[in-house]
Amino acid sequence: MDKPYYRRSLGIIMALTIIYLLSKVSFIFNPIVTLVQILIVPLTISAFLYYLLRPIVIYLEEKRMNRILSILLIYLMFAGVITVFLVVVWPPLEHQITEFINNVPKLINGLQAQMNEIQENRYFSMFNESDLSITNKLMEYANSAIQAASGYISHVFSFLNDFVIVVGTVPIMLYYMLKEDRRVRPMLVSALPTKYREDGDQVLQEIDGMLRGFIAGRMIDAVVLTVMSLIGFWIIGLPYPLMLSLVMGLFSFIPYFGTLLGAIPSVIVAFTISPAMVIWVIVVVVVSHQIEANLISPYIYGRTINIHPLTTIILLLIAGDFAGILGMLLAIPVYMMMKIIAIRTFKVYNIHKT
Secondary structure: OOHHHHHHHHHHHHHHHHHHHHHHOHHHHHHHHHHHHHHHHHHHHHHHHHHHHHHHHHHHHHOOOOHHHHHHHHHHHHHHHHHHHHHHHHHHHHHHHHHHHHOHHHHHHHHHHHHHHHHOOOOHHHOOHHHHHHHHHHHHHHHHHHHHHHHHHHHHHHHHHOOHHHHHHHHHHHHHHHHOHHHHHHHHHHOOOHHHHHHHHHHHHHHHHHHHHHHHHHHHHHHHHHHHHHHHHHHHOOOOHHHHHHHHHHHOOOOOHHHHHHHHHHHHHHHOOOHHHHHHHHHHHHHHHHHHHHHHHHHHHOOOOOOOHHHHHHHHHHHHHHHHHHHHHHHHHHHHHHHHHHHHHHHHHHHHHO
């Protein structure tokens, strides 16, 4: 009989046995899971800011400025940006959020009025009475969406106001990420066996380049989409333009689904005004998305993110089911890191096998 076959079978049996035993003592890992849940958000934000600010640190170093002084200067500039945001952007944004939450009953009444007007339309009345149940269902879903949106917005912003862990840990994590930037990769490579260090260094370089392109690209896309949608919403006279455009910008960090999810609140608010406003909102969203997707993204990403759209959709669905919005945000970069490691591991295995 084939001995490799028995070895593989024994390996599979041992792996399944280990998984089964671990499932019986899962309580041992609860502290680790809790620690990961506490640190995942600060680490994600720190890594995001690290890849945005590292080019500035490198540029200042090339201008003969000490790295620590460069980081402190960036922190000072960042504090100035936050101050400008709090003075210029936050007051109207807070006003729009508060007004939106207070006007939820009016929005629901306006939505009901628009649905009644559609039902009374002579073209719509051609349908049977039984078909009107579709409208009632849509009304129920829209009401639930408005209430959920207002609840999420109020919860998110109250959560941000008390986000002590992030405020306390992100600046420290980010400082050491920027300060120890050049020491991390050699330290990780030195932990590998000697014959794998060159491959390990190349893997880290590929992951670093992928993350740099992905984060920079998503940030530029979000800013462009936010600005274009803000201008468009302001031109067509949509209420709460700043809040709704920021929602679109934040959701645009999620590939494919992001623009659609971010546009849902805008469409619902527009429908409480008139069907014509809904059409205008859709026009603004489609035009903004097409400009961002066809004119900006190709020049930003290039071939940095080489992933099939179907794979992206599957990853986002799975990650969203397991970890919600945060999972959808992290799904693509985590998948790309695993892909880079797997491809390199397979190549190394084939080389040493031959």
